[in-house]
Amino acid sequence: MTPLLRMEGISKHYGGVRALEGARLACARGRIHAVLGENGAGKSTLIKVLAGVVQPDAGTIELAGEPIALPDPAAASRAGIVSVFQELSLLPDLSVADNIGIVDPPRMWHRTWGPIDRRAQRRRAEAALARVGAGDIHPLAQVRDLPLSRRQMVEIAKALARDPKLLLLDEATSALTAADVASVFRVLRQLRDDGLAIVFISHRMQEIAELADDCSVYRNGCHVASFPAGSKTSGEIIEMMIGREHESVFPPRPGRASSERPALAVKNLSWAGRLRNIDLEIRPGEVVGLGGLDGQGQRDLLLALFGALTGVTGSVAVHGVPVTLSSPQRTRLPGGGIALIPEDRKTEGLMLPMSVRENLSFAAIDQFSRFGWIDRRAEEAAIASMIRLLGIRADGIDGPVAALSGGNQQKVVIGKWLMTRPQIILLNDPTRGIDVGTKQELYRLLRELADGRAALLFYSTDYDELIGCCDRVLILYDGAIVNVLEGDALTEHNIVASAHNLTAAGAAGAPP
Amino acid sequence: MTAVTGPRAQDARYWLASHRGPILAAALFLAMFAVFVTEHPAGLSGNVVNTAANKGALLALVAVAQTIPVLTAGLDLSVGSVFVMTNCLASTVVTGTPREVGLGVALVVVVGVACGALNGLVVVVGRLQPIIATLATGAMYQGIALWLRPAPGGEIDEDFADFVTGSLGDVIPFSIVVLIAAVVVIWVPYRRSVLGRAAYAIGSSEQAAYMSGVPIARAKFLAYVLAGLFAALAGLLLTCVTYSGEANALLGGSYTLSSIAAVVVGGTSLYGGSGGAIGTIFGAFVLRTIGDLLFVFDIDPLSQPLFLGVVLLISVSLGSFRLLRVKKRLDLYR
Amino acid sequence: MTARVLAGRIDRALAAAIGCIVVLLVAGALYDRNFLSADYLLQQLQVASFLGIIATGVMLVVLLGHIDLSIPWVVTIGGMMSTAAAGHQGWAGALAIPFAIACGLGIGIANGIGVAYLRVPSMIFTLATNAIAQGLMVVHTSGFAPQDHATPAMHFLAVERSILGIPNAVWVWAAIGAATVVLLGRTRFGRRIYAIGNSERAVFLSRVNVRLVVVACFAISGACSAFAGVLLAGYSTKAYQAMGDPYLLPAIAAVVLGGTSILGGRGSYLGTIAGVVLVTLLQSILSIVQMPEAGRQVIYGAVVILMLLVYGRSAKVVS
Amino acid sequence: PDTVQGPGAAPDCFKPWGKDTKFYQWKKKPGPYRIALDNGFIGNTWRIQMIKTAKAYAEQPEVKAKLKEFKVISTGEDLPAQIAAANNLIDAGYDAVIVNALNPAAFAPVAKKAKKAGVVLLSFDNVIESTDNIVINVDQVELGRLAARWLLKEVKTPGGKLLEVRGPSGNSVDRDRHTGFHEVLGKSGKKFEVVEVIGKWDDGTAQKATADAIAVHKKFDGIYVQGGSTGTVRALLDSKHPMIPISGETENGFRKLCAQNAAKGLHCSSAGTGPAQVAVTIKAAIAALEGEKVPQSISLPASYVEYPNIKEGSDFYPALSDNFFVGNSFPGCKIGLSAEEIMGKSEANQ
Numbered sequence A: 001m002t003p004l005l006r007m008e009g010i011s012k013h014y015g016g017v018r019a020l021e022g023a024r025l026a027c028a029r030g031r032i033h034a035v036l037g038e039n040g041a042g043k044s045t046l047i048k049v050l051a052g053v054v055q056p057d058a059g060t061i062e063l064a065g066e067p068i069a070l071p072d073p074a075a076a077s078r079a080g081i082v083s084v085f086q087e088l089s090l091l092p093d094l095s096v097a098d099n100i101g102i103v104d105p106p107r108m109w110h111r112t113w114g115p116i117d118r119r120a121q122r123r124r125a126e127a128a129l130a131r132v133g134a135g136d137i138h139p140l141a142q143v144r145d146l147p148l149s150r151r152q153m154v155e156i157a158k159a160l161a162r163d164p165k166l167l168l169l170d171e172a173t174s175a176l177t178a179a180d181v182a183s184v185f186r187v188l189r190q191l192r193d194d195g196l197a198i199v200f201i202s203h204r205m206q207e208i209a210e211l212a213d214d215c216s217v218y219r220n221g222c223h224v225a226s227f228p229a230g231s232k233t234s235g236e237i238i239e240m241m242i243g244r245e246h247e248s249v250f251p252p253r254p255g256r257a258s259s260e261r262p263a264l265a266v267k268n269l270s271w272a273g274r275l276r277n278i279d280l281e282i283r284p285g286e287v288v289g290l291g292g293l294d295g296q297g298q299r300d301l302l303l304a305l306f307g308a309l310t311g312v313t314g315s316v317a318v319h320g321v322p323v324t325l326s327s328p329q330r331t332r333l334p335g336g337g338i339a340l341i342p343e344d345r346k347t348e349g350l351m352l353p354m355s356v357r358e359n360l361s362f363a364a365i366d367q368f369s370r371f372g373w374i375d376r377r378a379e380e381a382a383i384a385s386m387i388r389l390l391g392i393r394a395d396g397i398d399g400p401v402a403a404l405s406g407g408n409q410q411k412v413v414i415g416k417w418l419m420t421r422p423q424i425i426l427l428n429d430p431t432r433g434i435d436v437g438t439k440q441e442l443y444r445l446l447r448e449l450a451d452g453r454a455a456l457l458f459y460s461t462d463y464d465e466l467i468g469c470c471d472r473v474l475i476l477y478d479g480a481i482v483n484v485l486e487g488d489a490l491t492e493h494n495i496v497a498s499a500h501n502l503t504a505a506g507a508a509g510a511p512p
Numbered sequence B: 001m002t003a004v005t006g007p008r009a010q011d012a013r014y015w016l017a018s019h020r021g022p023i024l025a026a027a028l029f030l031a032m033f034a035v036f037v038t039e040h041p042a043g044l045s046g047n048v049v050n051t052a053a054n055k056g057a058l059l060a061l062v063a064v065a066q067t068i069p070v071l072t073a074g075l076d077l078s079v080g081s082v083f084v085m086t087n088c089l090a091s092t093v094v095t096g097t098p099r100e101v102g103l104g105v106a107l108v109v110v111v112g113v114a115c116g117a118l119n120g121l122v123v124v125v126g127r128l129q130p131i132i133a134t135l136a137t138g139a140m141y142q143g144i145a146l147w148l149r150p151a152p153g154g155e156i157d158e159d160f161a162d163f164v165t166g167s168l169g170d171v172i173p174f175s176i177v178v179l180i181a182a183v184v185v186i187w188v189p190y191r192r193s194v195l196g197r198a199a200y201a202i203g204s205s206e207q208a209a210y211m212s213g214v215p216i217a218r219a220k221f222l223a224y225v226l227a228g229l230f231a232a233l234a235g236l237l238l239t240c241v242t243y244s245g246e247a248n249a250l251l252g253g254s255y256t257l258s259s260i261a262a263v264v265v266g267g268t269s270l271y272g273g274s275g276g277a278i279g280t281i282f283g284a285f286v287l288r289t290i291g292d293l294l295f296v297f298d299i300d301p302l303s304q305p306l307f308l309g310v311v312l313l314i315s316v317s318l319g320s321f322r323l324l325r326v327k328k329r330l331d332l333y334r
Numbered sequence C: 001m002t003a004r005v006l007a008g009r010i011d012r013a014l015a016a017a018i019g020c021i022v023v024l025l026v027a028g029a030l031y032d033r034n035f036l037s038a039d040y041l042l043q044q045l046q047v048a049s050f051l052g053i054i055a056t057g058v059m060l061v062v063l064l065g066h067i068d069l070s071i072p073w074v075v076t077i078g079g080m081m082s083t084a085a086a087g088h089q090g091w092a093g094a095l096a097i098p099f100a101i102a103c104g105l106g107i108g109i110a111n112g113i114g115v116a117y118l119r120v121p122s123m124i125f126t127l128a129t130n131a132i133a134q135g136l137m138v139v140h141t142s143g144f145a146p147q148d149h150a151t152p153a154m155h156f157l158a159v160e161r162s163i164l165g166i167p168n169a170v171w172v173w174a175a176i177g178a179a180t181v182v183l184l185g186r187t188r189f190g191r192r193i194y195a196i197g198n199s200e201r202a203v204f205l206s207r208v209n210v211r212l213v214v215v216a217c218f219a220i221s222g223a224c225s226a227f228a229g230v231l232l233a234g235y236s237t238k239a240y241q242a243m244g245d246p247y248l249l250p251a252i253a254a255v256v257l258g259g260t261s262i263l264g265g266r267g268s269y270l271g272t273i274a275g276v277v278l279v280t281l282l283q284s285i286l287s288i289v290q291m292p293e294a295g296r297q298v299i300y301g302a303v304v305i306l307m308l309l310v311y312g313r314s315a316k317v318v319s
Numbered sequence D: 001p002d003t004v005q006g007p008g009a010a011p012d013c014f015k016p017w018g019k020d021t022k023f024y025q026w027k028k029k030p031g032p033y034r035i036a037l038d039n040g041f042i043g044n045t046w047r048i049q050m051i052k053t054a055k056a057y058a059e060q061p062e063v064k065a066k067l068k069e070f071k072v073i074s075t076g077e078d079l080p081a082q083i084a085a086a087n088n089l090i091d092a093g094y095d096a097v098i099v100n101a102l103n104p105a106a107f108a109p110v111a112k113k114a115k116k117a118g119v120v121l122l123s124f125d126n127v128i129e130s131t132d133n134i135v136i137n138v139d140q141v142e143l144g145r146l147a148a149r150w151l152l153k154e155v156k157t158p159g160g161k162l163l164e165v166r167g168p169s170g171n172s173v174d175r176d177r178h179t180g181f182h183e184v185l186g187k188s189g190k191k192f193e194v195v196e197v198i199g200k201w202d203d204g205t206a207q208k209a210t211a212d213a214i215a216v217h218k219k220f221d222g223i224y225v226q227g228g229s230t231g232t233v234r235a236l237l238d239s240k241h242p243m244i245p246i247s248g249e250t251e252n253g254f255r256k257l258c259a260q261n262a263a264k265g266l267h268c269s270s271a272g273t274g275p276a277q278v279a280v281t282i283k284a285a286i287a288a289l290e291g292e293k294v295p296q297s298i299s300l301p302a303s304y305v306e307y308p309n310i311k312e313g314s315d316f317y318p319a320l321s322d323n324f325f326v327g328n329s330f331p332g333c334k335i336g337l338s339a340e341e342i343m344g345k346s347e348a349n350q
């Protein structure tokens, strides 16, 4: 039987950058096809070609054996190709229902000329949300007000509501918690069994293992290999992706830091009913994780500690000195201060059209300037060493960061903050959309920073990461810390249990 | 937040949240207008209402014209010029037999639509920034207006004009009927149409809208065409109010700027994606009533411009009270 | 988009603007040889320098992604306050020019506070402050029948030609322009301006006091406008009502024609210079060839659109 | 009102426009009266001066005794707002409404309404084009003719190049003055090339336009400037152009420059309409309300002075602002105090 989709010889160049070179992909009905590759391998570009967003320089696309042209997203949509993009394509000012029904909504009176039937649209949206297990999202809510994980669910519901023949998911689960992932996977399997072809991209290897039927690996824009899932070990796959051998993922944890004075001590911190009486202490050299279901206040806590919220009560001390964190500028403290790796790199971390140079040195510009005058040499030297340290792949430092792949952009965000030499680093899901190789470098980097006596507070939606990286994990539920896990008690089971606030203390390891 | 959390109450809360702008503008207008009529020696008479309605409807139509491109995160700086140019045209062609008057009205509307279409083309096909593209086309329309009417004058069928600017049964100003009709016949269907919603989608995020397969080009084009249409309706109404035409660049400029202020006071975001014509209409009436306050308070003639400026500043700043409720400072920055 | 493409874009704007300037001069010369006389060209530069100083402030504000519609009456305030102060005896008279600039600065700061702290869209907040500035000047003129004659210093700056026969106003503009080039390209403040134009949110989260930068830019814009008002008063030897009205739209047009994105975050000062010269020449030539106002407006609009079609098109919406 | 036969009240002041000008007579109303002034644009010196004059006139004891209320509303550039203000004033029962119209053609509906309501409507400066109101103005076409006649007299050559600095396009006053100017030139039989530039009655704009014109055309034989005359003379002086005759408006600054440079050969004529005509209009309003006969169209004398008669203290005032409009005395009208005095007083306060 011919596969539903066949792409051959797809090439795409951006100026001097090779995004795809003779790439190919074939996927069949009733199969979930995983696409793997490190950051910048060209996965998203491949998806965008299929979605009609990007026009390839060369190559052919066949759908059900017929050659097809995809000049714009609308054409792809008509052909039954529906995508969930890495950068979400939701409309923040519109309601969830409007978003889900944005293309081809139900109409009153006449199928093409009638006005939009809002009731029918709302029913349709409710059904789609319920189907992916996001029934908690109100269809009239504005997407702008939803946290990233809920938005991702809306995006998936939106894709499914369009009755695709071919569904493309580009890191669609990167911000989802385990529970959401599970319910999305249930639907995806159901759809596969109904005969859909699904292309699935994720940097989380266990998701690939769990879901994929076939795999294709790309490297540097080229197709490396395709094989049925399970025929290769994950070590082999990673080797294909990064082109070298791959060691154990997490760097070793040193023993607990001594009982010296905490770098960050928070007492009784509350905010707007969304954070309740948070107490926490992080010593220099410690990596403390924030866990729990998404949206339990973890992101707000990080923002509060960074001075980005108003009306926060409670006390915060840095190295024993009480500080008022009434604005981010106030986190600039003698000896380094506090850094925040924000949630959304595109809008919060970077000035996309500006150069890598300007982005990297932006937060630390004071170090290279006297009386407001920038010393470009000092700046360049510092940038060069940061690029080396993080292995940022960029076509020179004067190109816009927008041209970097997602993972490299994330590295720029991290580099931007490392340049300020912070003593306390708040990380808001920093590995979202980062490939395994880079992730591993990042874990190593975090540990090095901790060894360099920085204190890290690390929120992640990935439990493995929390377990592998953190000395301690605080589980938040409804804005309060409900459990603290460390040592042997730091297991996936315990995290999941306390995340749902099921545990009475003791059932899953008592807090110290 | 209310304690009620039933599904109805929840729906109502979302509804309220998305209609806060128009409600506030309407409340502000009613308060100001109440002060005005209580102080007016003639009180709430048919004449007073008619005068206020005619003056308000003019700006309201221009401001609705402005609203639609603004929803797409664009801007139409030519609405004032189209307003003036159609005024000049109408003062030439809307006269004669009833048939000729009808044809004249149709011609004026068609020309307004054509101006809007040119704007749309420049923005969509030319891919120029709307703010600067319409600044340029606005200059061109102003030039055409001068060419049509080098000096003030012209005429309009007086029966037609008196009817349009009069009141039905001396109670309901016909200009308000026109306004309501424009909302019911044009705005509401537009709001409910795919292209209307596409305008909101584009304003919200053009990139995301494109990736979702929203018909961007058509929706933007239509937005400018509708702007031209509403501006032409306003030009026609102006001709009825003045019985004449004048290619006055200052008038066009002041309407363009007032229209933007009305859009903002009416709760539409200049960044696009949210708001609508109803709020804008109240916003326009708020702005128009500011001038009427000169009647109410006895202000030294040479301090009047300062007074108008201060009241304008206060009304456009009222929206910043919402800042007091913002809990997340990050949300202040886009 | 690579750096080269980006740089190419800016260069293209500059090149196109310069190309247009040349075309205008040639067209003018065909009409009358005197268009190429040093006299005429220097005079255009002199007049351009008033617009150029205003456009400098406008450009900073536009780079932030904002706009300043209070220009007309801040210019007038600059002119009227300097001449009014000059009427006083003693130090107040001597400080006429700084005093006027301080007044512009004050309104600029008010604009900045409204935009940055009250978060009112700049387009309407500055519209309102413009109305207030006008109101203040009407009260001012009517109240004390103030002195409105320019001082010799103002006349010296605006009209006289002290060095190399080049009008002093041009030197003043050159100095302000050089400072701006340095400010935008070499300082932290300049970086922050561009950055805010690209993503205010990211700048806020980079521990920068965004509001301060915004207020500073509006303040500079107010000061530039007021200073231009001082020079204009010197040029006309007096200050008068509404003297700033003819400068708002040309200043915005000059900045945009010079390749600065009206949405902020992108643009070069060299482009602005070219834009200013272009707009000034275009106005002057259309005036001299006695184009009737109607045709003048149409041509003006068409030229702006054509030029932007050459280099000012935005990218297609693709990722 | 009734249309009646002349002569009307105060014939020295309320001079009928032409022979066939009608006279109006309203029924005498018991005083004191409520009179309102509906002004549009305010952001220029002429208007400010006009409003100050109106206020000062209304404050004069003999006038004040007849007025219960004198209200002024300025609406800015917004024509519909000015029309609405006029309508509101009529509805609010003012006895007389005075308009300086933003657009002369646009107030026909207002005139209709005032007539129906029995309100006396008057207009001056930019007058309402309708016979349903009392119009008080200087003949703008004649001002243009005056300038042309004087230039023809001063320019000795049989032809040459003249510069005409015009007002804002689309404005009726600009059109009228331009028409009158060219009418006389056309009939003169001399061959003049007229270079037209637009000065918008604004000193800065006029100065720039003049400077550009001089730089390109190098030599003119005479200039007619409708407004912004000070700027035009500045440009002439700055350009070191030889002195040529200039016919301009009535700005104090213009006349000052003319007087200063008369010895160097600068010959000027200065003609225009002073803002004090508002006082004449108020006077006419009161006369009409008192049941006097008033011409429908009143012609005011233009303030006119030409070289070498420009005298300090009567034709210009060195102590007053350049922006001041001179030529406010209407001797026949016995207005009581001149605008010069009004401005001069506050000047002295300083």
Ligand SMILES: Nc1ncnc2c1ncn2[C@@H]1O[C@H](COP(=O)(O)OP(=O)(O)OP(=O)(O)O)[C@@H](O)[C@H]1O
Pocket: A014, A017, A018, A019, A020, A037, A038, A039, A040, A041, A042, A043, A044, A045, A046, A086, A402, A403, A404, A405, A406, A407, A408, A433, A435, C001, C319
């Ligand atoms: N618009 C663009 N302009 C220039 N270069 C681009 C553009 N988009 C992508 N690239 C380049 O193309 C290459 C492939 O990018 P792509 O986004 O497809 O990678 P990816 O495999 O999805 O990576 P990630 O896992 O980080 O998302 C990268 O090197 C990137 O820098």
Ligand SMILES: Nc1ncnc2c1ncn2[C@@H]1O[C@H](COP(=O)(O)OP(=O)(O)OP(=O)(O)O)[C@@H](O)[C@H]1O
Pocket: A329, A332, A371, A372, A373, C183, C187, C188, C189, C207, C208, C209, C212, C213, C216
């Ligand atoms: N070179 C410069 N020229 C003009 N103004 C400048 C310059 N550098 C800074 N400023 C202004 O001074 C303000 C303070 O500068 P600075 O860079 O110290 O701000 P900051 O570091 O964000 O503030 P802080 O650390 O005090 O909270 C800037 O926000 C800017 O408005």
Ligand SMILES: [Mg+2]
Pocket: A043, A044, A045, A086, A170, A406
């Ligand atoms: Mg990708």
Ligand SMILES: [Mg+2]
Pocket: A039, A086, A171, A406, A407, A433, A434
């Ligand atoms: Mg990625």
